[in-house]
Amino acid sequence: MEFTNHSLLVEWEEQWRREKERRKRVMEEGGEGIEQVNRELRRIVEYNDSRMGLAGMRGASEGAEPRIRAGVPGCHLSDETFIGEGIHMCQSKTFLGDIFEMLKEFRDLALLTDLTLTTDDGSIFHVHSLALAAVSVLVQEKLMEKNLSELGLQRWSIDLGVSVNQVGLQAVVEFAYSGDVPILNESIKTAAEFLKVARILDLCTKEDRVRKDKHLSQVEKTGSALKVTLQSILKLWENRVGCDVVLDVGGVFLHGHRVILAASSDFFRAMFTCGMKESHQTCVSLPYLPAPELKALVGFSYGGKLMISWDSVFEMTIMALQLQFRQALLLCLNFMKEQMNLASCLDVASFAEAYGLSELLDEAKDFVLRNFREVSTSEKFRDLPAEKLLELLHCDGLCVPSELAVFRAVISWIEANPEERLTHSGSLMTAVRFPLMTFREFREVRAVNLQMECFADKNVELYGSALKEFGFSLPNSQDYCRVRKPKNVLVLVGGDRLSCDGGQRVTSKEIWFSNSLRSGTGLVKDMEWRRLGNIPDKPKFRHGVAVMQGRLYVAGGCYFYAKDNVMKSAYSYDPETDSWMRLADMNEARSNFSMAVHEERLYAIGGDREIDRNTDTVEMYNQDTNSWSFVKPLDRALSGFAISAVKGGIFISGGFDCNYSCMVSLFLYHPDRGTIHMSDMNQDRAQHCMEPLRRHLIVAGGVCNLRKFYANQLACEVYDPEADSWTALTPLPIPHVGAASAVLEEKVYVLGGYSQEDYRVHPLQFCQPWCLYQVGPPR
Numbered sequence: 197m198e199f200t201n202h203s204l205l206v207e208w209e210e211q212w213r214r215e216k217e218r219r220k221r222v223m224e225e226g227g228e229g230i231e232q233v234n235r236e237l238r239r240i241v242e243y244n245d246s247r248m249g250l251a252g253m254r255g256a257s258e259g260a261e262p263r264i265r266a267g268v269p270g271c272h273l274s275d276e277t278f279i280g281e282g283i284h285m286c287q288s289k290t291f292l293g294d295i296f297e298m299l300k301e302f303r304d305l306a307l308l309t310d311l312t313l314t315t316d317d318g319s320i321f322h323v324h325s326l327a328l329a330a331v332s333v334l335v336q337e338k339l340m341e342k343n344l345s346e347l348g349l350q351r352w353s354i355d356l357g358v359s360v361n362q363v364g365l366q367a368v369v370e371f372a373y374s375g376d377v378p379i380l381n382e383s384i385k386t387a388a389e390f391l392k393v394a395r396i397l398d399l400c401t402k403e404d405r406v407r408k409d410k411h412l413s414q415v416e417k418t419g420s421a422l423k424v425t426l427q428s429i430l431k432l433w434e435n436r437v438g439c440d441v442v443l444d445v446g447g448v449f450l451h452g453h454r455v456i457l458a459a460s461s462d463f464f465r466a467m468f469t470c471g472m473k474e475s476h477q478t479c480v481s482l483p484y485l486p487a488p489e490l491k492a493l494v495g496f497s498y499g500g501k502l503m504i505s506w507d508s509v510f511e512m513t514i515m516a517l518q519l520q521f522r523q524a525l526l527l528c529l530n531f532m533k534e535q536m537n538l539a540s541c542l543d544v545a546s547f548a549e550a551y552g553l554s555e556l557l558d559e560a561k562d563f564v565l566r567n568f569r570e571v572s573t574s575e576k577f578r579d580l581p582a583e584k585l586l587e588l589l590h591c592d593g594l595c596v597p598s599e600l601a602v603f604r605a606v607i608s609w610i611e612a613n614p615e616e617r618l619t620h621s622g623s624l625m626t627a628v629r630f631p632l633m634t635f636r637e638f639r640e641v642r643a644v645n646l647q648m649e650c651f652a653d654k655n656v657e658l659y660g661s662a663l664k665e666f667g668f669s670l671p672n673s674q675d676y677c678r679v680r681k682p683k684n685v686l687v688l689v690g691g692d693r694l695s696c697d698g699g700q701r702v703t704s705k706e707i708w709f710s711n712s713l714r715s716g717t718g719l720v721k722d723m724e725w726r727r728l729g730n731i732p733d734k735p736k737f738r739h740g741v742a743v744m745q746g747r748l749y750v751a752g753g754c755y756f757y758a759k760d761n762v763m764k765s766a767y768s769y770d771p772e773t774d775s776w777m778r779l780a781d782m783n784e785a786r787s788n789f790s791m792a793v794h795e796e797r798l799y800a801i802g803g804d805r806e807i808d809r810n811t812d813t814v815e816m817y818n819q820d821t822n823s824w825s826f827v828k829p830l831d832r833a834l835s836g837f838a839i840s841a842v843k844g845g846i847f848i849s850g851g852f853d854c855n856y857s858c859m860v861s862l863f864l865y866h867p868d869r870g871t872i873h874m875s876d877m878n879q880d881r882a883q884h885c886m887e888p889l890r891r892h893l894i895v896a897g898g899v900c901n902l903r904k905f906y907a908n909q910l911a912c913e914v915y916d917p918e919a920d921s922w923t924a925l926t927p928l929p930i931p932h933v934g935a936a937s938a939v940l941e942e943k944v945y946v947l948g949g950y951s952q953e954d955y956r957v958h959p960l961q962f963c964q965p966w967c968l969y970q971v972g973p974p975r
Contacts, residue, residue: 237647240640247636248597283505284535286527291500292422294523298459299327300373307469308455310440311335312353313369319362321369324455325352326438330428331372333392339438350440360387368393375421395421429456430498441468442479443494448487449479450494460497462520489515496524504531506540510547517551533559538567542576565593565680566941572605578612582620585609589627593680595713595941599632603641607648614648632677677714682941685711687728689750691936691948692737703735703755732776733765738934740791744798746771749817751779751800754787759807762787766817766824780822782815788883790839792846799827799846799867802834810835810854816867827867834859838886838937840893845869849895849915850881858882858901862915875920879911885937887944892916894925894944897932899952908933908952 288294302308303323311325329336338354356365364387371377371393377384380400388396432438439451457464467474474480482490489512496502502524504512509528516525532544533556541563548557564571565588571577580588588594589602596602606624610617633641688708692701712724731750739753751766764785768777782800788810789803798817804810812830817823830848837851837859845866850859858880863871877895884898893915899906908931913922928946935949 237640237643240636240643244598244600244637244640248601250597282507283503284531286502286504286531288500288523288527291523292426295426295456295459295497295500296373296375296422299324299455302455302459303327303373308458310351312351313356313365314353315356315360315362315365316358317361319365321365323369323372326429326432326453326455327372327425328369328391329432329438330425331393331395332368333394335391336432336437342438356387356390360390364388368396371396371421372425375425395424426499433498440478443490444479444481444483445485445487445490446483448491450487450491452494452497456497457494460521460523461493462522464519485515485518486511490519493519493521493524496521502527504528506535510543513547514551529553529556532556536560536563538570538574539576541567541571542574542580562593562683564588565591566595568594568605569596569601572601572608577605578609580609582617582624586624586627589624592678594678595680596678598637599629599678600637600640603628603630603633603644607644610648618648629678680713681711682713684940685709686723686938686940686945686947687748688725688936688947689741689748690731690736690739690753701757703737705731705733705735707731729774732767732778734763736763738787738789738804739763740786740789740800740803741936742791742793742798744793744796749779749791749798751782751791752786752789752803754807757807762804762806779817780824782824783826784811784813784815786811788835788852790837790848792839792841794841794846794867797867800824801839801846801848801865802830802837802851804835808856810852810856814865814867828870830865831863831871836882836898838884838895838898840886840888842888845872847874847886847893847915849877849886849893850884850898852882858899858906858909875915875922877913877915878922878924879909879913881909881911883934884909885932885935885944885946887937887939889939889942889944896925896937896944896946897928897935897949899933906952 306322309322309324311323311328313321313323313328325335325339329339335354342350342352361383363381364383364385367377367379367384368387368391377396377399380396384396385400387393388400433451433453433456436451439453441452441454441457443450443452454464454468458468459465466472467480469475489508492502492508492512493515500523502512504527509531513525513528513532515521516528532540536544536559541560545557545560545564548554548560568588585606589606594602606621606628609624610621630638630641686709688706690704690706692703694700695702707728707730708725709728710723710725714722714724733750734755736750736753736755740749740751742749748769748771749766750769751764753763754761755763762785764782766779766782768779769775770777784805786800786803786805787807790801792799792801798819800815800817802811802814810833812833814827814829815824816827818825833854834848834851838849840847845864847862848865848871849862851861853859859882860876860878860880862874862877864874865871880900881895881898882900884895886893886895888894894912895915896912898909900909901907910927910929910931912925912927914925915922931951931953932946932949933952936947938945938947
């Protein structure tokens with residue numbers, strides 16, 4: 197056999213040499229011969245494009261991925277505010293609490309305190325005048341009276357006389373730093389009147405309401421009070437009241453308060469509190485720092501907000517690292533993670549590697565691997581160093597529709613600078629897994645290599661090694677498969693299926709999971725499924741499944757097909773301890789419904805009370821009390837619909853109405869506010885799937901109305917929340933009625949389901965924006 201393989205290889209190599217000689221003659225002659233060669237190559241490429249779902253995409257603008265914002269009122273898919281021209285206003289969620297915690301720490305350590313408050317009973321409080329001026333009109337007026345031209349840490353005091361005692365003054369100081377007034381009494385009211393603290397006086401007038409629901413009011417009062425105090429500090433800074441330092445940044449002068457800068461930045465904390473010469477200077481020179489970024493970070497110190505764009509984020513991150521603005525740094529890193537796109541991912545990876553940001557580097561590399569085909573069409577991909585490209589090509593996690601896409605990426609990189617890069621072609625080609633290609637795909641490899649070898653000035657051999665890999669590694673081709681292991685897993689819970697003999701449908705209590713995606717020969721995709729266990733309940737289908745805080749929740753469903761077989765039981769599964777917990781039953785039995793997680797609460801929505809009677813009720817599960825309670829109902833009885841939870845509520849599409857007709861509706865449901873109707877879908881459907889993807893909603897599969905019966909719904913649509921409009925997508929190749937769905941690594945997976953015509957069960961599909969591929973079902 198070895199002799200036969202060797203003889204065949206020699207024969208193919210001889211054919212290759214003869215073909216090269218003929219091609220070179222054609223090139224020398226020019227004319228129609230070259231045109232014919234080019235047409236043949238285009239034909240091969242177009243065929244392979246169509247097989248990979250890329251027909252019509254070649255030549256289209258690629259690289260800069262659009263970032264789409266949800267524009268539905270009250271509905272937000274990110275934590276940022278989009279301003280325009282790629283600029284985002286990012287706000288730290290923890291800044292408010294963190295800045296005042298640091299100010300309290302400084303006060304307790306007597307760091308940067310400049311104001312002393314005294315009373316006749318001997319009480320002395322060392323505080324920051326800025327913090328007190330933000331709540332006290334008296335302190336603010338006296339601060340403004342001070343000579344503003346005399347910068348620096350000027351210590352001063354206020355004697356509050358006999359009317360204010362320790363208890364009252366202590367409460368006012370605590371309110372300035374924490375927004376909290378534990379009790380309200382006459383001493384506190386007197387101190388508030390003397391210091392002109394209007395907000396405490398307002399609280400005194402509302403004392404009855406505070407005592408009525410002390411815990412709730414306390415939370416509201418503290419949060420809102422600190423927010424108002426921070427706004428007052430911001431206004432004082434904008435008016436340069438109490439500023440005690442000027443930063444000279446190459447001739448640009450930035451005024452500020454030492455205590456605020458020190459609370460926001462470890463760099464300034466060390467500068468102003470550790471005895472450095474700058475701690476005594478009224479003007480600190482920072483000549484080598486860029487003024488725009490420092491100005492933005494100083495502004496961040498007073499509000500926790502930062503305007504970030506791709507034009508500024510790298511410089512801003514460097515500055516935040518250098519000056520140790522930790523909260524601002526987190527905003528920059530989160531911006532790069534959340535806004536990463538095809539145009540920026542390689543820059544982010546290079547930046548993260550240069551500055552040792554390992555978590556960001558992992559995110560960027562993973563993005564490149566997940567979107568390798570699209571990234572490889574960008575200009576920045578062609579600028580990659582050879583060793584970085586080789587590192588990517590060797591990754592098992594490289595995600596491509598076919599290994600041909602990897603070969604094309606290598607050719608694209610070489611063609612960007614063929615004179616220098618052809619020398620790297622041999623090592624790069626070793627990273628292409630040719631045994632995973634079909635004969636049709638390898639024809640393109642042969643045609644492209646022939647063209648490159650004939651055009652090259654140097655003696656380049658590309659085809660020989662590729663041929664050896666392709667033609668003589670097939671027995672071991674399984675070893676060449678790219679196996680990607682995503683960070684998250686797909687989980688299948690219960691359901692019904694055909695029995696082994698196909699004679700009847702049986703329900704299941706099995707749970708399966710998969711976190712291994714295998715790319716095989718050509719377009720073949722496979723998933724490795726493993727058994728996780730069983731639901732600790734009767735076998736069920738048409739049940740609700742949701743994930744909240746790392747736990748899996750399973751509720752309701754049917755255990756058979758009779759009218760009264762609908763269930764109300766609920767369970768949760770903890771993967772860390774591999775244990776199940778029985779939860780309180782729902783108030784109503786329901787099947788063919790959906791469970792959603794919204795604002796850290798679990799909701800069971802609509803569904804069928806019995807096989808042929810649906811409901812409009814919605815229940816919320818309370819983890820603390822292990823109980824279900826009814827919330828605002830839907831505006832109609834509904835079952836067999838699909839949901840997607842966002843910040844502003846829960847999108848609900850399609851489903852069966854009370855007459856069991858398929859709906860075209862889409863509405864946004866909120867447990868407190870009810871429903872807002874959005875644009876209808878183009879097609880009616882029920883028992884379908886809906887998933888969020890790239891800030892859009894994709895619906896697929898299900899059934900549709902057909903006179904008095906139902907038919908398979910193959911049409912797929914995508915909803916744009918900003919435009920409130922629907923656009924048709926490529927239809928499903930086969931029916932998926934009652935299927936499950938999930939999003940994994942920006943791909944929508946449609947799991948199982950059946951055909952309405954013959955009730956045949958179908959395998960798993962996934963949508964890779966926006967093309968559908970078939971992968972293997974659980975074994």
